[in-house]
Amino acid sequence: MNQPLFIPPEESILTHLENMFIFHPFNREELLYLLPFFKLDHFHDNAVLIAEGDVSDNKVYFLLSGKVSVFVNDRFILSLDHPEDIIGEMSLVSDAPRSATVKADPTARCLVLDAATAWRGAGQNSIRMRYYLSRMFNNIMSMKLRVTSDRAKMYETELQSRKRAEDQLRLAHQETIIRLMRVAEYRDNETGFHVQRMSHFCERLAQLARLPIENQKLIRVSSAMHDIGKIGIPDNILLKPGKLDPEEFEVMRQHTIIGYNIMKGSGVPLLDMAAQIAHDHHEKYDGTGYPAGLKAEAIPMESRITAVCDVFDALTSKRPYKPAMSTEEALGFLKTQSGTHFDPDLVDLFIQNVDQFLVIQERFNRGQNQEELP
Secondary structure (H helix, E strand, C coil), X not given: CCCCCCCCHHHHHHHHHHHCHHHCCCCHHHHXXXXXXXXXXXXXXXXXXXXXXXXXXXXEEEXXXXXXXXXXXXXXXXXXXXXXXXXXXXXXXXXXXXXXXEEEEEEEEEEEEEHHHHHHHHHHHHHHHHHHHHHHHHHHHHHHHHHHHHHHHHHHHHHHHHHHHHHHHHHHHHHHHHHHHHHHHHHCHHXXXXXXXXXXXXXXXXXHXXXXXXXXXXXXXXXHXXXXXXXXCCHHHHCCCCCCCHHHHXXXXXXXXXXXXXXXXXXXXXXXXXXXXXXHCCCCCCCCCCCCCCXXXXXXXXXHHHHHHHHHHHHCCCECCECCCXXXXXXXXXXXXXXXXXXXXXXXXXXXXXHHHHHHHHHHHCCCCCCCCX
8 A cells, every 4th residue: 555655844835835926936946045944833722823012023924724813902803814814024024023913713824934043044145035035025015915906896896786785775765665655645645745845844954953964865755754654544534624623633643653663673774764753753842742742852853853844844735624824824833832842943943944945845836856755
């Protein structure tokens, strides 16, 4: 029976050097000159290859297999598991303290160059050794720059793919909102026009109130769902042309709970905000609203914005049970309810910029852009 062929360690190391991309520019004679300063080493059980702050270690590690993890101040930074990943290359040109700790994770097999020994062993050939080590360092830096560039391009491609997926998901969420809005429109023909105007009012007021950009975008779509719970209110109450009696009004109040229950718990920011607005848009600044009697800043800002915009548009719109108020009358109502029904700061912003809201109102009253919600 044939015995396995024994390969001397130095022959195995030479094979590794010849196969490594980093050493391709070196000819065989140059590799043979460097060969005595390399060794193969195995690291087990999370052994430390490099210790942060160490000034006595000048080794460079060329990963052949396994994985290592890098730590700074005991905080994990990254893992390296690609063959020919190189650790500690600054030892080729500097004796500065190590800037990180590197551990096997849990095992690693490396080709190790002892740079300090190489310097000492060069003797009269120190200029030649300096040249080789400098070439090695430059090759490593060039390779790392190229790898970093390739990884950056790959990461950019992944980000673009992720953005496309997120855009598609966002459009799907918005399409869900539109479909639900249309369900509500079948119950109340005025709802479609009202939500278009009111949701654009909300976006503009959110901008004036300097909400985060993302919330400004979300509120335009989310606020459109504020009355979705009315799909659960009987027609004889929802479409009643006159004033509701106390029992009917109690039923109508349930639309806030119904809307919240329809949209809660999705984990989707758009629908989460819509659920919150549906639940809280009838809360009052002085705590006398419903369904929870929230007061002042306990009412989420998006719901306070929706309350102002919803009431203004409702007052200036004709409904089965009332004629439309003039702009002046509606603004007068907002003033009288500032600090009781409405957030006074939001009322001030609305009134100071009312011309901007009237432009939005006129655009939708003319029947333009009825499908532009997304």
